[in-house]
Amino acid sequence: MESRTMPAATWTPATQALPKRDVWQAMARGLRCRCPNCGEGKIFRAFLKVADNCSVCGENLSHHRADDLPAYLVIVIVGHIIVPIALWIETNYAPSMLLQLAFYLPFTLASSLLLLQPVKGAVVGLQWAFRMHGFDESRPADVEEGTIAKLTVVK
Numbered sequence: 001m002e003s004r005t006m007p008a009a010t011w012t013p014a015t016q017a018l019p020k021r022d023v024w025q026a027m028a029r030g031l032r033c034r035c036p037n038c039g040e041g042k043i044f045r046a047f048l049k050v051a052d053n054c055s056v057c058g059e060n061l062s063h064h065r066a067d068d069l070p071a072y073l074v075i076v077i078v079g080h081i082i083v084p085i086a087l088w089i090e091t092n093y094a095p096s097m098l099l100q101l102a103f104y105l106p107f108t109l110a111s112s113l114l115l116l117q118p119v120k121g122a123v124v125g126l127q128w129a130f131r132m133h134g135f136d137e138s139r140p141a142d143v144e145e146g147t148i149a150k151l152t153v154v155k
């Protein structure tokens with residue numbers, strides 16, 4: 001049996017030596033829209049725009065790749081609140097459709113907008129804690145850029 005050669009962008013002893021980050025603490029800080037590293041600086045510079053750096057500790061936050069995950073999570077959370085309420089009200093009281101829409105639509109919109117920012121903050125905190133994407137400072141920047149370039153060529 002021949003031995004496999006490892007590609008250059010795999011786990012190295014330098015990566016293993018990095019201190020572990022507390023995932024729950026980082027996610028809780030992100031949920032409060034605070035920097036996952038220090039818990040003090042703001043994580044967002046606009047409603048859903050993540051700041052490039054923490055204003056307090058200077059941690060580089062531009063490496064996040066939250067993409068659509070926060071929106072999917074908000075849909076799951078809000079759906080699990082609205083749908084059981086709608087089923088319960090319909091089963092027990094059967095109010096008019098207009099009355100139901102007058103309650104469900106604004107509640108769905110408001111709760112989605114309220115949850116989107118904290119959920120995105122938690123996702124960024126999770127990625128930071130697991131050193132995903134560019135948050136792994138032991139990994140040279142050109143490795144990830146090379147990976148992205150290859151993926152672009154394949155498309």
Ligand SMILES: [Zn+2]
Binds near residue numbers: 035038055
């Ligand atoms: Zn910070």
